[in-house]
Amino acid sequence: MSKPQHEGHLGAVYSAKQPEEIAALYDGWADSYDADMSAAGYRHPSICTALLCRHLPRGAEPILDAGAGTGLMGQWLEILGYPHVEALDISKGMLAVARQKGVYKAFHQHALGGNLPFADDSFAAVISAGVFTTGHVGSKGIDGLIRICNPGGVIVLTVKGSLWESEFADHVETLEREKLATLEELTPLYVSMPDEEGTRPSRGVVLKIL
Ligand SMILES: C[S@@+](CC[C@H](N)C(=O)[O-])C[C@H]1O[C@@H](n2cnc3c(N)ncnc32)[C@H](O)[C@@H]1O
Secondary structure, three states: OOOOOOOHHHHHHHHOOOHHHHHHHHHHHHHHHHHHHHHOOOOHHHHHHHHHHHHOOOOOOOEEEEOOOOOHHHHHHHHOOOOOEEEEEOOHHHHHHHHHOOOOOEEEEOOOOOOOOOOOOOEEEEEEEEEEOOOOOOOOHHHHHHHHEEEEEEEEEEEEHHHHHHHHHHHHHHHHHOOOEEEEEEOOOEOOOOOOOOOOOEEEEEEEEO
């Protein structure tokens, strides 16, 4: 039996152009998202959570789950000893599913990539799985996360491998040159949805805020 291709919801969100379009598509996907991603063997949340545990002491708080979606990581972070995690996402429908899981301390419906509604140095860490990808958020989106993260804190994210090569690597080098952040860890390429035909590989990225 052949693997499912990037069709339906996934194909649509990858080809969306505007943030409003992305939000509407995820609103319509929210109820079946967890089951679909489970069927695709979705790995980003596991990789991100493992990286966070390697770079952030147990109990550090608060943490922002940026592009939290339906809250897959929120559930695991609570189990792993991070008591205060807040969810931010552009999609009201995805946040509504996350809310039902009862693990986040606050919810913010907002777009990454522009001004974020938080004071400087508000978070001990930011974690973001599956958001810095085709058609979603570009490398400049990292800048807003650096502003809201404490010096000494970490940003853990996944980046589509082709985007790492074409823009993120250069952007991170600039952040290092400007002494805003250091690249603490870059994983090898891995496939985020091994049971979905045509999934392009990604990398996990850990930045430390200076
Ligand atoms: C592939 S899902 C990942 C969700 C969750 N992190 C996970 O791993 O299951 C991408 C999420 O990013 C959100 N998203 C896309 N563009 C965004 C933006 N500009 N600002 C905030 N959230 C965005 C979508 O609404 C969606 O919930």
